[in-house]
Amino acid sequence: MSQKPPFRNSYRERKVATSDAKSCLICFKPSTSVLITDNSKDWFYVCPSHLSDANFCSTVYEDEAGxxxxxxxxxxVRKESILIRKSKRLELEIESSASSFNKVKGYFKWGKKKEEDTKDDNEEGKDDKKGNDDAKEDDTTKKEECVNAEVQLKELKGEKLPDTKKELNTFEKLYKRYRLDQVFYRNRLLSDYKKQKRAQIRKSLENGTLFPSLDNLPDLPKQENANSKSDATK
Structure with missing residues (x-):
């Protein structure tokens, strides 16, 4: 039966103060980012840029139990993306409505000017008046569409989108993990094993149990003791 590893291949990122920065495991540059396992058995410093390197690690989302x-x-992520696309669409609608409103407004002024220039022609005056009425109606419709779009955009950017971003950030802080490439993970396990062995040797040295004690040596048989004495007298 294989022995369970002392820590899983699942690391969280933590930040330390600039004064506590230490060399990165990969490039040896000073870094304030630390990767640490959930049980805190293993940790090391690494530059944030390496966390996006697929040859070093991959991003996963899981809890402490895996x-x-x-x-x-x-x-x-999909929810945030939908809200962002909707806000951009509303911005385009507002811009388009404003542009259309300016065109209708210009047409209305042109129609009014033409009506003044053609007062003598009753038929043309009636047509121009009808055109002006249509322009006013279009003007009102464009204004309403623009106002509705602005209200929706304000609600999106003021409440829904920030709340979704906050929810996503909180989720990532809780569940975002990094899974090391198998080569790096095996190196971390080997490093932990060597560290544990060094700790055992150091403890044995402190307790005096690293080498066998002379007090625990077995006594020699009596016959052998007698033979050794006779040899000494000769």
Whole structure:
């Protein structure tokens, strides 16, 4: 039966103060980022840029027991993406409505000017008046659409989108983990094994149990003692 490893291949990122920065495990540059296991059995300093290197580690979402939370994370990411796309669409609608409103407004002024220039022609005056009425109606519709879009955009950017971003950030702080490449993980296990052996040797040295004690040596048989004495007299 294989022995259970002292720690799982699952690391969280923690930050330390700049004064506590130490050399990165990969490039040996000073870093304030620390990868640490959930049981705190293993930890090491690493630059944040290495965390996006697929040859070093991969990002996973799971709890301390190793239960995957990837589906929940994907749902939150999709929710945020939908809200961002909707806000951009509303911004385009507002911009388009404002542009259309300016065109209708210009047409209304042009129609009014033409009506003044053609007062003598009753038929043309009636047509221009009808055109002005249509322009006013379009103007009102565009204004309403623009106002509705602005209200929705304000609600999105003021409440829904920030709340979703906050929920996503909280989720990632709780469940975001890094899984090392198998080569690096085996090196960490080997490093931990060597550290444990050194600790055992140091403890044995302190207790005086590293070498056998002379007090515990077995006594020689009496016959052998007698033979040794006779040999000495000769």
């Amino acid at each position: 239960v995957s939370k990837s589906s929940e994370h994907s749902a939150l």
